Amino acid sequence: MTDDTRYRAHKVRREDRADGSILLHSGYEISPIAKTTGDWLHGWAETAPDRVFIAERSGPGWRELSYAEVLQQVRAIGAALVGRGMGPDTPILVMSGNGVDHGLLALAAQYVGIPLVPVAEQYALIPGAHGRLKHAVELVKPGMVYADDATRYADALALPEIAALDRLVSANAGPGMLRFEELLKDDSGVEIDTVHAGIGPGTVAKYLLTSGSTSNPKAVITTHGMMCANQAQLLDALPFLGAQPPRIVDWLPWNHVFGGSHNFNMMLANGGSLYIDDGKPTPALIGRTLENMSMKAGTIWFNVPLGFGMVTEAMKTDEALRRAVFSELDMIFYAGASLPQDVWTAMEDMAREVRGALPLMTSSWGLTETAPATMLQHEPTDRSGIVGVPLTGVTTKLIPDADMRCEVRVKGPNIMPGYFEDAAKTAEAFDEEGFFITGDAMVFVDPDDMSKGMKFDGRISEDFKLQTGTWVRAAGLRMEALKLLDGIASDLVITGADRKEIGLLIFPNLGALKKAAFETDTAENALIGPKLRGEIKRRLVARAGETTGSAALITRALVLAEPPSMGDGEMTAKGNLNFRKVLTRRAELLERLYDDADPAVITIKEG
Structure with a gap:
């Protein structure tokens, strides 16, 4: 309590x-549920017209749009889309990541009843993943596609399946493309109030693609009623959202339900401000995130455990960043996996130092199908x-x-x-x-x-049985194995279905291994240096000595030279492994894993 x-x-x-x-x-x-997302937008445009709703980096500062400005532009864009013949049967596919124009387009489409289909930008930017993009087009049959920059997305925009659609772009429009600014002219002659009046809780707002971790992505029908109910539910649990306008500096992608529905709508529903972080928790982009968080203090901090860890490490030696992050923070919300306890403790200590009190540190559970x-x-x-x-x-x-x-x-x-x-x-x-x-x-x-x-x-x-009939709870065992192989494995797959023993197919963390001076040989798949081989065996043997029962005993491992392929479906847009696809695509390696005579296989047996 x-x-x-x-x-x-x-x-x-x-x-x-x-x-x-x-x-x-x-x-x-x-609590009472709004009818549509447009109700939130109208309410805050009237109550707090000058408050910033959405912003993105522009030069040394931010491009900021107020609630009143967003409503005006949403109505203009919505009318222009209807004027071009768009409607419930002509979804808009969004290929690019988070941005102000993307947000305006999403709200405008919802305002007039056009389903939006945001997909992972990797599908468009990585040639090997174009098959996923084509699958999305075939599945939802869009009438329009949007990309923020025609130059950056040139290869995807030139695909025959995409080139046949209306192509809307914000920058560097080529021949035959529609410039985003053209939608803001508000000269369509469409009675926008009449169109918007026909939108209700059952109107489709989005088709969100599932991750495809076990099969081809499916399109989840996401209605206004689902999203509006979810925000009422969250406010019921977190009264602070209604006590003062929340503010976030957030990178989580809008093609995923958490970033695009949970976080985006939380700001809109509660009159908050969404500052788009154009950084990410990667070595190349974490610096941008740190800069953005230094510039704007959030009241809620959403991230994945890796991101929290990287920012926390930076804050240990940066007092100004610590104060910027914790000065107004009400809640720290992690998702995707459990937050490592050392990161949890470090953030608690920093919060006490800066504010003398702790924010709510929490997580939730849900799926794309639950809004979430x-x-x-x-x-x-x-x-x-x-x-x-x-x-x-x-x-x-x-x-x-x-x-x-x-x-x-x-x-x-x-x-x-x-x-x-x-x-x-x-x-x-x-x-x-x-x-x-x-x-x-x-x-x-x-x-x-x-x-x-x-x-x-x-x-x-993900659970499976060994030949003995013993059930293996693979998800929990995988998390334990990742912790055991910290500094060695970037990810791994638990194996053993219908076999006598549990094994590991390991995707190595090459950056960490290089720092640790491990020698790796990627010339031939799954061959590794003796030092790394010995360290993996040492850890597996030590764990085996503390393990009882075959359901948790890992007896063998194989390190893979080839990283998971998004183009071949081994990795989802969220960065999760498609375990079935890995095991199917690498069936030969799976057989090698259970061959004790194979020199690449690491076993806990003597010798």
Whole structure:
């Protein structure tokens, strides 16, 4: 429980059913829900017309647009799109990343009922990934495609599937392309108020592509009602959002539901300000992120664990950056994986130093199909990895096994109606009671106290059986193996389905290995130097000595020379591995892994 009025105390109702399943509900009622995203925009344009809504870097400063300016431009763009014949059956495919024009186009499309389809910019920028871009075009059949810079996206814009569409660009428009500024002239003659009046909760706002980690991406139908309900649910749990306008400096990509629906709409729904961070948690771009965060203090900090780690490391020796980051911070929100405890502790120490108090440090759980937030840890906690309790209006159905590991299914106003033009997959996605089958597993933090929340425990589909019939919980084991091989593995795949032993296919962290002076030989796939080979074996042997049972014992490993290929589907746009694709594409290497005579295989056996 918490007496901090910034965050609402957990309150959970539990219902045990005769079939062994458990239903969890929030103990609070859901607040009123906006009809459309346009309601938020109109409301704040009237209440706080001069407040900055969206901004991006421009030279040494920022290009900032107020709520009033955004509404005026959204209406002009929306009218121009309708005037060009765009509508519900002519989606707009967005190839480029976050930017003010992208945001304006998204809101304008929603304002007049044109579905937006943002895809990962890697699909357009990496020639080997153009197949994913073509798949998206074939799937949603857009009537228009947008890119912020025709020069940067020239190869993708020239693809026959793209060149046949209306091509809208903000900069460096070539022949036959439509310049973004042309949409702002507001000379279409369209009665924009009449068009907007026809938009409602059931109107499609977006088709969001799933990550494709287990199959080809599907297009999730995302309605205004889903997104608006999700923001009401978040405000119910986090009252501080309504107490003062939030502000974020955020890089998380809008083709993903977390950045594009959760974060973007949180600012819009609560009259906040979104400063677009054009940096990223990579060695080449983290400097830009640090510069942006130094210039603008956020009240909420969203990031992935890697990003938090990189910024935290920089803050250790930069007092000005520490003060800029923590001076007004209400919440630190991590996603994608658990936040390492050392990073968690370091940020707590810095927050106490700067403010004398801690922000809420938290995470949530959800999927593209759930808009996304469905469970949230909205009480303070002292540890990472907890995803909390159901949000208002959500019913969570848990199907426990003998060890109280629960399969999770959900129902609520933030759940998708289905996948675009895929009745079969839609039918498979829901059970006989209408609950969405998430495929995720969770465990209770405290089985005797539901209010303590739940912890994510992997994907059901990633689990497999050994030849002995023993189940292996691959997701949890993978996280343990990554921690064990810190400084060696950038990622890895757990193997062993229908085999006698568990193994690892390791993608090496070449940068870290070089720093550690390990010798690697990439001339032949999977051959490595003796020093690295010995270190991997030493760690596996040490772990084996502390492991009981075949379900967690890793006996062998193979280091891969070729990095995962996005073009071949081994890596998703979010940077996650498609485990099935890796195992299929590298079937020969999988067989080598289980050949004790192969000199590249590292085993825990003697010799």
